[in-house]
Amino acid sequence: MTFEPAQPAHGTPVSAIAPSRLRLSEVIRVGLGSLAARKLRSVLSALGIAIGIASLVSVLGLSDSSKSALLDQIGALGTNLLTVEAGSGFGAGDAALPSTAVATVGRVATVEATAAVYSVGVGVYRNDLVPEDRTGGISVFATDPGLMGTLNGSVAHGAFITEATRAHPVAVVGAVAAERLGIRDLDTPVELYLGGRWVEVLGVLEPFALAADLDRAVLIGDRAAETYYNIELAPTVVYVRVDEDHIDATRDVLAGTIDPENPEEVEISRPSDLLEARSAAESSFTGLFLGLGAVALLVGGIGVANVMVIGVIERRGEIGLRRAIGATRAHIRRQFLTEALTLASLGGAVGVLMGVSVTYVYATMQGWRVIIPTVALAGGLAASVVIGAIAGLYPAIRAAKVSPTEALRSD
Amino acid sequence: MNPATPAIELREVSKHYAGSPPVIALDRVSVQIGHGEMVAVVGQSGSGKSTMLHVMGTLDQPTSGSVLIEGIDTSALPDDRLAAIRGRRVGFVFQRFFLLAGIPIIDNVANGLLYTGASRPERRTAAQAVLERVGLSERMWHRPNELSGGETQRVAISRALVHEPAFVLADEPTGNLDSASSASIMDLFHSLHAEGRTIVIVTHNEAIAAALPRQLQILDGRLERDIRIDASR
Numbered sequence: 090m091t092f093e094p095a096q097p098a099h100g101t102p103v104s105a106i107a108p109s110r111l112r113l114s115e116v117i118r119v120g121l122g123s124l125a126a127r128k129l130r131s132v133l134s135a136l137g138i139a140i141g142i143a144s145l146v147s148v149l150g151l152s153d154s155s156k157s158a159l160l161d162q163i164g165a166l167g168t169n170l171l172t173v174e175a176g177s178g179f180g181a182g183d184a185a186l187p188s189t190a191v192a193t194v195g196r197v198a199t200v201e202a203t204a205a206v207y208s209v210g211v212g213v214y215r216n217d218l219v220p221e222d223r224t225g226g227i228s229v230f231a232t233d234p235g236l237m238g239t240l241n242g243s244v245a246h247g248a249f250i251t252e253a254t255r256a257h258p259v260a261v262v263g264a265v266a267a268e269r270l271g272i273r274d275l276d277t278p279v280e281l282y283l284g285g286r287w288v289e290v291l292g293v294l295e296p297f298a299l300a301a302d303l304d305r306a307v308l309i310g311d312r313a314a315e316t317y318y319n320i321e322l323a324p325t326v327v328y329v330r331v332d333e334d335h336i337d338a339t340r341d342v343l344a345g346t347i348d349p350e351n352p353e354e355v356e357i358s359r360p361s362d363l364l365e366a367r368s369a370a371e372s373s374f375t376g377l378f379l380g381l382g383a384v385a386l387l388v389g390g391i392g393v394a395n396v397m398v399i400g401v402i403e404r405r406g407e408i409g410l411r412r413a414i415g416a417t418r419a420h421i422r423r424q425f426l427t428e429a430l431t432l433a434s435l436g437g438a439v440g441v442l443m444g445v446s447v448t449y450v451y452a453t454m455q456g457w458r459v460i461i462p463t464v465a466l467a468g469g470l471a472a473s474v475v476i477g478a479i480a481g482l483y484p485a486i487r488a489a490k491v492s493p494t495e496a497l498r499s500d
Numbered sequence: 501m502n503p504a505t506p507a508i509e510l511r512e513v514s515k516h517y518a519g520s521p522p523v524i525a526l527d528r529v530s531v532q533i534g535h536g537e538m539v540a541v542v543g544q545s546g547s548g549k550s551t552m553l554h555v556m557g558t559l560d561q562p563t564s565g566s567v568l569i570e571g572i573d574t575s576a577l578p579d580d581r582l583a584a585i586r587g588r589r590v591g592f593v594f595q596r597f598f599l600l601a602g603i604p605i606i607d608n609v610a611n612g613l614l615y616t617g618a619s620r621p622e623r624r625t626a627a628q629a630v631l632e633r634v635g636l637s638e639r640m641w642h643r644p645n646e647l648s649g650g651e652t653q654r655v656a657i658s659r660a661l662v663h664e665p666a667f668v669l670a671d672e673p674t675g676n677l678d679s680a681s682s683a684s685i686m687d688l689f690h691s692l693h694a695e696g697r698t699i700v701i702v703t704h705n706e707a708i709a710a711a712l713p714r715q716l717q718i719l720d721g722r723l724e725r726d727i728r729i730d731a732s733r
Binding site: 102103104106107108109110111112115119122125126406407409410411412413414415416417418419420492493494497 | 550551554557559560569570571572579580581583584585586587588589592594596598600601602603611612614615616617619620659671
């Protein structure tokens with residue numbers, strides 16, 4: 090009998106088959122295809138991640154932008170300004186500093202510049218018909234031409250007191266005082282009624298960032314104050330610019346230098362400390378908002394995990410079929426993990442864009458320099474990928490465990 | 501390979517599912533299917549037909565006993581080798597067609613080659629050739645929901661054929677179809693058989709089973725009868 094062997098008709102024999110494989114590009118294509126097939130769900134779950142990342146990026150961006158605005162301000166003003174005043178302690182009353190204060194401070198080696206203001210103790214009015222008690226809260230100080238240099242101040246209109254005008258009955262008006270007195274510009278000459286005498290306004294100042302008291306004051310020359318208002322020049326406040334490297338050391342010796350007998354009656358402060366305190370306060374809010382952003386991101390991650398778990402249950406048939414056409418468990422796991430990672434990274438990318446836009450718009454509205462820290466960009470994307478991996482891991486493992494026979498059976 | 505080696509051989513294969521009481525889907529089934537045979541697996545709902553088909557195609561592993569494909573014992577093979585056997589030697593066809601709704605027919609068919617490492621153009625070329633053979637080349641770029649039931653099953657069969665499998669294992673392939681579509685699908689299986697492929701079809705339709713040269717009758721997980729009809733009829 091001749092036996093006609095039934096040869097395998099098609100393909101490679103089982104003994105020579107290479108293991109199943111799926112190209113990386115295909116892993117990504119398959120993942121993207123599955124997401125595209127469920128667009129609304131994918132978009133909504135990615136949105137959760139996007140909101141979390143957007144809040145993290147914008148909090149970091151806005152905090153850095155506002156901090157840089159503050160630091161720019163501090164930097165422009167300098168942190169090396171000290172103000173010296175007479176103490177307001179027990180028995181101090183209307184205390185003024187010793188009249189020698191400016192000269193003695195000027196002799197301290199680490200002091201770069203000094204300027205003083207002297208309370209004149211009169212009211213200033215728009216004209217001689219205004220009742221005497223309606224001072225508008227504006228004080229009158231005498232000062233010397235060096236004040237602007239020491240305080241880094243600038244003039245809005247006109248000019249400051251100079252060597253030529255310090256002995257004449259002329260005045261310069263602080264920013265707030267100008268507003269209260271109704272002085273907008275000096276296109277037409279303006280005169281003020283100051284302590285029973287008419288004085289001409291030479292200039293209007295921009296606000297002082299480090300000496301807000303002077304914004305509410307009218308300033309006259311120190312010589313003019315002696316001549317026309319007959320005051321003794323005992324400084325009310327001395328402004329001191331100090332060598333950047335010796336600020337604390339100088340601060341320690343100033344009181345004793347000015348008033349060796351009663352150093353405790355001399356009060357020294359550093360106005361830039363206030364701005365720095367404001368910056369620190371904003372940083373603590375940043376921490377709070379970062380925490381909220383992280384919670385949003387966590388919720389977004391749970392959303393992705395939820396969508397993926399539902400997907401595994403719904404797509405048992407697809408999983409079974411993929412196993413039937415040659416997918417290994419690892420392929421299935423990889424596919425679901427890729428989907429979660431793609432969802433989360435798309436959300437992360439959109440979130441970074443949203444965060445950057447929010448920062449850009451808000452910072453520009455506030456007039457800040459726009460600063461997006463690299464750590465926020467890279468961190469935002471990295472965080473979304475990590476969240477995606479964590480959110481996708483359990484659903485992916487579950488998908489790989491789906492029994493193909495149960496998913497595919499017909500009876 | 502010894503040419504007398506059966507294409508598929510089950511040796512004392514049992515499959516139990518945990519539960520209370522445990523379900524015995526297959527109970528010590530031994531059977532040999534030769535190369536180029538066309539076999540019907542018949543039996544009532546829940547008799548274990550589908551499980552037997554899945555075990556034959558390495559989609560499921562038996563609780564005990566062994567499954568040999570072309571003489572190779574699959575019980576010792578790791579997941580990626582079993583997956584490769586399914587991806588390159590076996591074509592599965594199911595009652596529910598399991599086409600992906602979001603992609604065109606040609607890509608659904610090309611997916612049959614997805615896990616072989618073939619490139620996308622290679623897969624599409626092969627898919628196009630198969631679709632031409634089953635008469636669906638006009639419908640290549642349509643979505644699955646635009647086809648009739650019979651056409652959809654042709655697409656699913658094309659997907660099972662795109663990697664030129666030696667074995668085609670079909671689980672109630674006509675279960676969701678009207679009689680005209682069923683007849684044309686069975687014609688397709690007969691022509692595949694004529695090409696020399698080994699075909700196993702699970703069905704509860706006696707007329708379909710009666711038209712095949714061999715019937716395995718399953719009852720409560722046991723192989724009850726193995727009937728061969730004279731091929732010369």
